Amino acid sequence: MRIVFMGTPEFAVPSLEAVASAHDVTLVVTRPDAVRSRGRRPEPSPVKARALDLGLPMLEAKRMDASAIDAVRAAAPDLVCVVAFGCILPDELLAVAPLGAINVHGSLLPRWRGAAPIQRAILAGDERTGVSIMRVAHDLDAGAWCRQASTAIGSKTAGKLFDELARLGARELVAAAGQIADGTATWHEQDPAQVTIAEKVRKDEMRLDPADARAANALRVQASTDAAPARCQIAGRGVRVVLAAPASANAPQVAAGAISLSHGRVLLGCADGALELLRVKPDGKREMDASAWAQGLRGAEGAAWGRA
Template identity: 80%
Template sequence: MRIVFMGTPEFAVPSLEALAAAHDVTLVVTRPDAVRSRGKKLEPSPIKARALGLGLPVLETRRMDAEAIDAVRAVAPDLICVVAFGCILPDELLAVAPLGAINVHGSLLPRWRGAAPIQRAILAGDERTGVSIMRVAHNLDAGAWCRQVSVPVGTKTASQLFDELARIGAHELVAAVAQIADGTATWHEQNPALVTIAEKVKKGEMRLDPFDACATNALRIQASTDAAPARCQVAGKGVRIVLAAVAGDDAPHVATGDVVLGHGRVFLGCADGVLEPLRVKPDGRREIDASAWVQGLRATDGATWGRA
């Protein structure tokens, strides 16, 4: 089958690789090079880099204007496959391919339509999330779906879920393409009454707060990403908490907002219990285990912590 693939971030790479191995990917459409790291240099999107490595033609565009749509039309795709491309797709584009356009979405639709489904599932304390293969429709993430896979969230970080769902999404995408090709795909319309919206996560939402519940702070840390990290101040210094756990019965009593150190461990008092950082990234330093971080905190034993 002739396929145009549209995607940008690392999440989309497994899907591109799987499609390229099974079908004729005639064009890869991605967002233009951008500053993506602290080096402040223009870098290709992960999809552009992988497409070039696979020897596939690449079109870079910020939006699907008439010129970009003409470029897609020129390669005569049977189907358009979209994975986190990064902009709204016009109806004119959706009509280019005879079999339409499908999308890999990182949630169990209709729950968590929108930009940040994986982080929102974690922040909401959802027990399960997953992947949906859906038709691209005029309204955002509103199309019918033909395949879904559910996975437990548990204590998986956002990064771990991204990787897991990217792999599952690639497998399900290839399976969906095969079913669409032979006419066996079964489509399920979304129930509007069950729709929730996964708005982009703002940095301010991820600030850890001693006056919030332990579980709330722990979910922020679990959902943390480089774009929206879980941060606080400990002893007056900024730090990103990369990994943490709600402390068990062996933890000392720690008053709300206080910091207690002991035996290579750090304990932060929250409104209803104690949070124990396990990995941290102090401002201006590399990521380290909390057992190493505690050595630099010893001079401030008995300090306080709060919002960054």
């Protein structure tokens, strides 16, 4: 089957590899090179880099204007596969391929339509999340789905879930493409009453707060990403919290807003108990175990912590 693949970030790379191994990818469309690391030169998207490795024809497009749509049409796809491309797709594009366009979405639709489904599932305390293979529709993430796969969230960080769901999405995308091609795909319309929206996570949402429950602060850390990191101030020092967990029952009692340093453990007092920091990245320093960082906090016992 002839396929045009559209995607940009690392999340889309496993899907590109899987589709390219199973079908004839006649064109890869991705977003243009951009500055992806602070203070560095423009870099290719992960999808562009992998497409070049695979020797696939490629188009960089900031938006899907008439010339970009013409390029997709010239590639004569039977099906268009979209994975986190990064811009709205016009209705004209959706009509180019006889079998339409499908998308890998990182949630169990209709829950968590929108930009940040993985982080929102974590922040909401959902027990499970997954991927959905859906028709690309005019409205955002509103298309019917034909395949889903789920996984337990547990204590997995956003980064681990991104990687796991990327692999699940690749598997389900190839399976869906095969079913669509042979006419065996079963489509399920989304129930509007069950829809929730996964808005982009704002940086201020991820600030740890001593007035909140320790579980809420732990979920912020679990959902943390480079774009929206979990942060706080400890003894007047800004720090990104990379890994944390509610303190064990035998941990020292810590008042809300206070700090406890005991045997290399860093405990932050929250509204209903303590949050234990496990890995941190102090401002201007490398990431490290919290126990190593604690050595530089001597004298801060009982000092205050709060929102960054």
